[in-house]
Amino acid sequence: MTGAAAVAATLAAYDVDTVFGIPGTHNLALYEALSSHGMRLITPRHEQGAGYAADGYARISGRPGVVLTTTGPGILNAAAAAGQAYSDSIPLLLISPGVPTTHPRRSTGYLHETKNQSAAMDAVCAWSHRVTTVAEIPSALAVAFTFFAGGRPRPVHIEIPADLLDAPGDFSVPVRGSLPEAAAALAGARRVGIILGGGARKAGTAALHLAETLNALVVTTINGTGTLPPTHHRNLGPGLFLKSTQTWLNTCDVVLAVGTELAPSDLWTDFTYEGTLIRIDVDPAQTTASTIPIVARAEAALPALAALVVDAVSGADLRERVPMVGLSEEHTGEVSVAGPSGEPVGEGPIRRVSAHPASGEVTPDLVAVIQQISEERAALSSRWYPELAAIAEALPDEAVIAADNSMFCYYGALATLKNRFLFPTGFGTLGYALPAAIGAKIADPDLPVMVLAGDGALQFTVQELATAVELGQNLPIVVSLNGGYGEIRAEMRARPMPEVAVDLHAPDFVKLAEAFGARGIAHPADLTGEIGKAFAADVPTVIVIQEQT
Incomplete structure (x- = not known):
């Protein structure tokens, strides 16, 4: 059994059926092996999106989300998602190739060569481990899944040297x-x-x-x-x-x-x-x-x-x-x-x-x-009162809201809505909501899932609209326009200091949505109705609202 086959067989033994990632030169053997096990391979447009999608999948399914990247920039692109999963106690398994076992671990110009990618991921994960033999691969993955089952779940990273991929060779916490x-x-x-x-x-x-x-x-x-x-x-x-x-x-x-x-x-x-x-x-x-x-x-x-x-x-x-x-x-x-x-x-x-x-x-x-x-909730969210009331009316009790680190979300939606939230607390990343919603819908296609984000946050991962369209996901995506990074702008005013580098040009989100193959509508008179139509559509729908000042 090759190293890649050992990875696929071990994941299958732990009932993994969905993997998020992007194929690259060094992980093709893994993609081949996973395909032979009939696993669903989801391809977001960026490895950060893959990590957030796996995070959303894990939160809804209750199972570890699995991310597969290539060496160097691929795994480092997923580091922000790993940091978010660490902050929110989400079981995320990140797998990447590494430089070969024969590599001298100094700069030689090897493709995607990284000084020490395992150490980089160890800094944002619970731990990172580089295997050294094919025989070690199943046990290393078993340690990861035991870690997920036996304690506080957090992301882990397994690095497998690229030359091992083609080379031959339940615990519970008591009360x-x-x-x-x-x-x-x-x-x-x-x-x-x-x-x-x-x-x-x-x-x-x-x-x-x-x-x-x-x-x-x-x-x-x-x-x-x-x-x-x-x-x-x-x-x-x-x-x-x-x-x-x-x-x-x-x-x-x-x-x-x-x-x-x-x-x-x-x-x-x-x-x-x-x-x-x-x-x-x-x-x-x-x-x-x-x-x-x-x-x-x-x-x-x-x-x-x-x-x-x-x-x-x-x-x-x-x-x-x-x-x-x-x-x-x-x-x-x-x-x-x-x-x-x-x-x-x-x-x-x-x-x-x-x-x-x-x-x-x-x-x-x-x-x-x-x-x-x-009273305090209402005062906190008063800026978005009409929109939040309309959203609340449109949401069934079982609906899940994927929200971003935007004022509209944490001062507004989180202060008023009581549905389940997928939200990047602690680490506080931006661009989380859309890919997390995609992962949630993959975990449970029948689950009503919607996205709430500000214009600044959405632009971090707006390209994942392509993924949602490709998957035919009926996601209502409500984006609130405030012309930039509103929270940082408010903190500048509070210092006080000049407001610099926080005002952003917002694209025409309706046209952008349509360019990706999604639906788009701006400033609807009947927000509740449009959300209902979005839940019934066969592609995502971007709904633009204007924040009151």
């Missing part, structure tokens, strides 16, 4: 910690808050059961969106960055945080919780700063914890102790909101974009909490 202690703390608490991160994705039912039993509200991180039904009355959606959410959490005598770093990129401030903190996380390092640490996968720990809590306090008993009221859908007032850099980003009258339904029961004190959080 550790005191579940009975955690159950006793939750059952005895006056007020409980629940935070769900991306690691809680498979434990939504148990989390909701706990919330109902304990009369608790649930806030998610950005990566945790979609864990609970978007319209459920206990689901506050993503909003750890809101001051009102942090104020509420500090009124809770017990907070349960599941599968989240509680990272600065989630919090936007130096928020400190002073009460009893129960943390459930697969990564032991994430549980150190907690009162009751439980090292476990959420899907293993939460159902067991819920059963213990139910034994201590039933939902019926709780309802007998405190009266229930319906939720108010409308609330008005005045509020000013600051962004992560301290600059004001929203102020003025409150207008409801997506409120909790009146049906459902919560205690009266929580109604005030929900209203305060709704």
Whole structure:
């Protein structure tokens, strides 16, 4: 068996059926071997797009995304996507050839020669490993898949010397910690808050059961969106960055945080919780700063914890102790909101974009909490209110939103919409949304997926429209025009300093879409209707909206 055949056979043994990448001189043997196993080979227009597409595929499918590049510039082009996957705990396997085993590891003019590409990828991945024999290839890949299954998932890179490609030759993390202690703390608490991160994705039912039993509200991180039904009355959606959410959490005598770093990129401030903190996380390092640490996968720990809590306090008993009221859908007032850099980003009258339904029961004190959080959300997103309301109306509950690092997304959509988001937190790359959406649609072709991006971010990977057209994907792509890098422009004003290098010429996105073979429409009078048409189309649709200033 050749080295390339060993790669293909091992990937097939781990049920890999889709690989993202671009063929090149040094990886042709790999493409030949993968083809012989009937794998689907997706060809984006740039290796960064391949990495983002594999990222989106992994987030939706729950399986590692696999990226295959060529040597040197090919794998380095995918480094930004690897860094993003590292930040967001996404299982990404990047495979590339390297210089031959006989190469002297100094500059000789070898094609795509790189001083040390494994070291370069090691800097942005969990780890990078260069194999030295054909026999080592299956075990190296097995280590990667064991790493994905057994701990916090992050990207890894396997480098295979080019001359080895043609040369012949389930682990789970146990629950550790005191579940009975955690159950006793939750059952005895006056007020409980629940935070769900991306690691809680498979434990939504148990989390909701706990919330109902304990009369608790649930806030998610950005990566945790979609864990609970978007319209459920206990689901506050993503909003750890809101001051009102942090104020509420500090009124809770017990907070349960599941599968989240509680990272600065989630919090936007130096928020400190002073009460009893129960943390459930697969990564032991994430549980150190907690009162009751439980090292476990959420899907293993939460159902067991819920059963213990139910034994201590039933939902019926709780309802007998405190009266229930319906939720108010409308609330008005005045509020000013600051962004992560301290600059004001929203102020003025409150207008409801997506409120909790009146049906459902919560205690009266929580109604005030929900209203305060709704007020701050509305102020934060007021600049895009009509568009966000129209988008919310067009989206089914199961829809997934691939969003970019654009003001329209993190101040607007993330503050109002509760559907599942694919979003590049932490590492904060631009150009993520479109290729990630492509990967998500490949993982589940029947899933409604839409793209939200600003004009600056979309131009990083707008060429992937060609890939989406080629695949016949019905992606609504809503692009908000603000003439450049709006967040950086706002930070320049806040310093204050002259506004330099942030104003960008935007192309005619409608004509650009049509040039790629997609549909395009600018400033539609009926945005909801156009999104609906886009979901029903057989090619992607670029919908241009103008940001209000």
